[in-house]
Amino acid sequence: MSLDNPALSIITPMFNAGAMFETFMQSLLAQSLTDLEIIIVDDGSTDGSGERAEAYTHQYSQVRVIHQANGGVSRARNAGLAVAKGKYVTFPDADDTMSPTMYQILVEMAERDDLDAAQCNAEWFFKASQTTKPLIPLDRLTSTDVLSGPEWLNTALQTHRYMHVVWLGIYRRELIEQNNLTFEPGLHHQDIPWTTEFMFNARRVRYTDQMLYRYYLHDASISNRKRTGQRNVEYQRHYLKIAQMLEEINARYRDKVKIYPAFHYQITREALSVCHSIRREPEESARQAMIADLFATQTHKRMLRNARGARQWYQLLLWLSRIYRWRNK
Secondary structure (H helix, E strand, C coil): CCCCCCCEEEEEEECCCCCHHHHHHHHHHCCCCCCEEEEEEEECCCCCHHHHHHHHHHHCCCEEEEEECCCCHHHHHHHHHHHCCCCEEECCCCCCEECCCHHHHHHHHHHHHCCCEEEEEEEEEECCCCEEEECCCCCCCCCCCCECHHHHHHHHHCCCCCCCCHHHEEEEHHHHHHCCCCCCCCCCCCHHHHHHHHHHHCCCEEEEEEEEEEEEECCCCHHHCCCCHHHHHHHHHHHHHHHHHHHHHHHHHCCCCCCCHHHHHHHHHHHHHHHHHHHHCCCHHHHHHHHHHHHHCCHHHHHHHHCCCHHHHHHHHHHHHHHHHHCCC
């Protein structure tokens, strides 16, 4: 193993990781692939996580820790990318676990087929019931041959189960640097535009349906928090911004790659999630603020431009008629 040019750099932002951090680290240290570096970016933790991460650096030469003021997941990932030396990079979350063979399987796939990205399936682990279910069910998608990045993204999106998450695979670092792909600071779910643009630039991608990653679902998960009022208004702005970014990416690449209908569909799908949140919001002032944001960002027009398929058109027209009806009641 060479720490100067390892096969893989594992980059993990960490903020007050809590009890799961030890389990996560043991999962990384148990990897059968040893040609790797582990970069923990301590994003201003206040619960002692940073010191606990630092302790690993004294025991394991492949572990390094970057400490920085709290700036969010995107800034932390960008900081990790800036120092990463691996041929490939990946970004697991600090409260999840990986199969011991996950990274060996993905790196061997990438090396054998000269891939820009190797992706796998994952499983949801529900803490309350201690049960699991696949992220992408096998009846929706099985392992693929080598595809171009846009072909893979099209195939994945058509399952209606795929998530644009960076922990599902490994990515060629050289391609990230050549295209100056960075994570958008302050944006929740910044994985969505990042993975989209990466795939638009990827020549060769392959997917294995093996479930190698375990994502733990519990009440503290950011995506599972129940938000109402002003916090909900601010949170939905992230989805409005993502819909805008996805449309801009499609426009930027339309002369370089095939923009499949699924890429348009995804834009309207992300924006429709805001409509669902408007309906569920109990505070009338917050509902009106979200409706105002939707029109101010021209998202109603964006959804109309990008809707694809009879079912989505039906949903969109239904939701827009509701939004117009609810507006400034």
